[in-house]
Amino acid sequence: AQRVTQPEKLLSVFKGAPVELKCNYSYSGSPELFWYVQYSRQRLQLLLRHISRESIKGFTADLNKGETSFHLKKPFAQEEDSAMYYCALQTSGTYKYIFGTGTRLKVLA
Amino acid sequence: EPEVTQTPSHQVTQMGQEVILRCVPISNHLYFYWYRQILGQKVEFLVSFYNNEISEKSEIFDDQFSVERPDGSNFTLKIRSTKLEDSAMYFCASRLRRDNQPQHFGDGTRLSIL
Numbered sequence: 001a002q003r004v005t006q007p008e009k010l011l012s013v014f015k016g017a018p019v020e021l022k023c024n025y026s027y028s029g030s031p032e033l034f035w036y037v038q039y040s041r042q043r044l045q046l047l048l049r050h051i052s053r054e055s056i057k058g059f060t061a062d063l064n065k066g067e068t069s070f071h072l073k074k075p076f077a078q079e080e081d082s083a084m085y086y087c088a089l090q091t092s093g094t095y096k097y098i099f100g101t102g103t104r105l106k107v108l109a
Numbered sequence: 110e111p112e113v114t115q116t117p118s119h120q121v122t123q124m125g126q127e128v129i130l131r132c133v134p135i136s137n138h139l140y141f142y143w144y145r146q147i148l149g150q151k152v153e154f155l156v157s158f159y160n161n162e163i164s165e166k167s168e169i170f171d172d173q174f175s176v177e178r179p180d181g182s183n184f185t186l187k188i189r190s191t192k193l194e195d196s197a198m199y200f201c202a203s204r205l206r207r208d209n210q211p212q213h214f215g216d217g218t219r220l221s222i223l
Binding site: 032043045046093095098102 | 113140142144150151152153154159164200202204211212213214216217
């Protein structure tokens with residue numbers, strides 16, 4: 001079965017604290033994974049993709065095939081990071097996305 | 110930076126009426142998608158479109174739904190006879206053909222069925 005699980009609906013952290021948003025996937029093929037962010041009812045914006053192994057806005061994510069995870073991390077959260085974060089699995093063939101349920105990150109002052 | 114644009118931003122329609130949601134994908138993109146998000150739920154895949162035909166559709170995408178790319182720039186989603194449960198945010202997305210390319214999303218159309 002193809003599935004993406006984001007176990008936390010809401011994650012609240014204080015400014016300057018580390019943050020980790022969890023994402024686990026189930027997929028029989030070779031996974032292509034992405035993180036998208038949605039600020040306050042705006043469009044889904046690409047944050048990270050596993051293939052690029054880059055850091056955007058201080059966020060990183062590592063694909064762990066053994067644990068079937070693609071957790072999003074940032075060492076020091078900022079208030080402007082408050083948003084909805086979605087993990088997405090791209091399937092082969094039509095490249096459609098399967099999304100997780102999303103995690104709302106609230107960074108408290 | 111080029112963007113996917115969607116119109117209208119909000120559509121209010123009586124149950125049973127037809128509705129057309131419009132999208133203009135990024136101009137050199139070749140794959141097009143519709144997703145929907147019912148309030149409080151996750152984003153769900155509806156349909157993918159490539160080379161002027163549907164390449165995949167979900168169980169949600171029944172006979173009431175259709176998609177079209179009428180003029181090489183617009184990409185539309187039509188719901189023939191809307192139901193209350195069609196109320197949702199509808200997102201259009203497009204991507205390049207090359208592997209490992211992400212999808213780019215529009216701002217969405219909020220569809221409210223009365």
